Amino acid sequence: MSALFELSQAEVRYRKVQALSGVNLSIAAGESVALVGANGSGKSTLLRLLHGLVSPTTGQCQRDAQATQAMLFQRPFMLRTSAQNNVALGLWLRGVRWSAARAQALDALARVGLAPLAARQARTLSGGQQQRLALARAWALKPDVLLLDEPTASLDPHAKREVEQLIAEFTQRPIPGAVPAHSMTLIFASHNLGQVKRLASRVVYLEGGRVLADLPVKAFFDHDHLRSISEAADLFVRGESA
Secondary structure, three states, X not given: OOEXXXXXXXXXXXXXXXXXXXXXXXXEOXXXXXXXXXXXXXXXXXXXXXXXOOOOOEEEEEEOOOXXXXXXXXXXXXXXXXXXXXXXXXXXXXXXXXXXXXXXXXXXXXXXXXXXXXXOEHHHOXXXXXXXXXXXXXXXXXXXXXXXXXXXXXXXXXXXXXXXXXXXXXXXXXXXXOOOOOOOEEEEEOOOHHHHHHHOOEEEEEEOOEEEEEEEHHHHOOHHHHHHHOHHHHHHHHHHHO
């Protein structure tokens, strides 16, 4: 598998706050990587670094220049227009003619079960519907990499299941129109360890801006194995699972 991201001693500092410190990380195409850790551990900053929204203060963060990316935030930003136009605008900015962009947007909304709400003002949709709209907006662009920051944290249980199912479908099935056919690489931050077990193939545990564990998902949830790697990570898993 080719590497999409290579981080070498990457650090990110916001004035006096050290958000990431000495991060070495390689992520290959096709992986599904969960970032876990307590609030303030550096998960969101790492996602932003991978997506190019922040630059390393020191060290390196190399990306595959050919790979396209899309990122969803915990509370996605909705434009003051219809759900359909929220999706179509991203396609139009990529060079798709407006009429074709609107048609593709409708297909994307149908993919997430929102076609009947295509004309609805996006900001009037429920939280779960807005997350599905944000996923449609990302999926329509056919990205190689999908980055998610706590994508279901503020949703009710039913909406969480819907959004999680869509994430699983988008990242495990071939992307229509992509050449060659491939699945998205998924990198997501989550406090929901059940979700991590269901969606991830690999888990990166952060604490205080440092990576303390980087393991296949099965090994990460093996308490004896995890304790031998990082006692802090094992205590986190036990606490979050309680």
